[in-house]
Amino acid sequence: MERKALFFLDECRTVISTSIKKVLAKVGSKPVMRVNIGFSSIYVILAINAWTGEVVVSLAKRPNSESVKYFLRYFKRRVGSGRVYMVMDNYSPHKTKGTLEVCRRKGIHPVFTPPYSPELNMAEAVFKSLKNYMSNKIFYTIEDVKNCIKQFFKENKYRFNLNAITYLGLDKIEV
Structure with a gap:
């Protein structure tokens, strides 16, 4: 069975304020x-490959249509030519006419998840790890936050131990 190029896209807001977790x-x-x-x-805007766990990441000031269109162009330069299926939530910047036009031109086929179902998006697992990594750290400037985010992805070599079959629990289904 041939595996299609399948990615999950999402955004996450990271703030300069300190997130406190338990400490020893x-x-x-x-x-x-x-x-x-x-x-x-x-x-943080990212797309994660459903099969390999590799991510493409970009930072944006706002999660609007322009930042999503920029990310999609950047993403396509990184992954190369060919058809790509992109799973996204129903966030309004994902569904604008301009965003859908960029998708069409770049060979990205959007697949929208049902409303209020973040558990279907693999990117959420990466964001959970990122938030955990950033907890108990103090940031004085937004540049400190950006550097911490970049360091997180660098330490993980832009790859996470995730794949769609196990993440969505499809490996437990008997056929």
């Missing part, structure tokens, strides 16, 4: 953590 500390001690409570943010 000596019994009886009181951990002290410096935090930032700023509101500046950056959006």
Whole structure:
């Protein structure tokens, strides 16, 4: 069976404020953590290959139609020619006339998930790992946030141990 080029696309907002998670500390001690409570943010847009777990990543100031169109062009330059199926949620910038036109010109066939079903998008698993990686860190500037995001993907070599069959639980279905 030939595997088609299948990717999952999504966006995630990352903020400059510190996200606090549990930490290990000596019994009886009181951990002290410096935090930032700023509101500046950056959006991570990524597409993950359903079979290999490889990702294509871009950063954007806003998750609007223009940033999605830019990402799709960038994505297509990275993955090369040929037909690609792109699973996306029903976020309005994914469905604009301009976005759909870029998809058509670049050979990207959008597949939209049902509303309110983030569990069907593999990109959510990557974002969960990213948020965990960024927790308990203090950022003073948005550049610090960007550098942390870049470092996360660099450390993971732009590849995650995910594939669509196991992620969606299709390996447990008997035929």
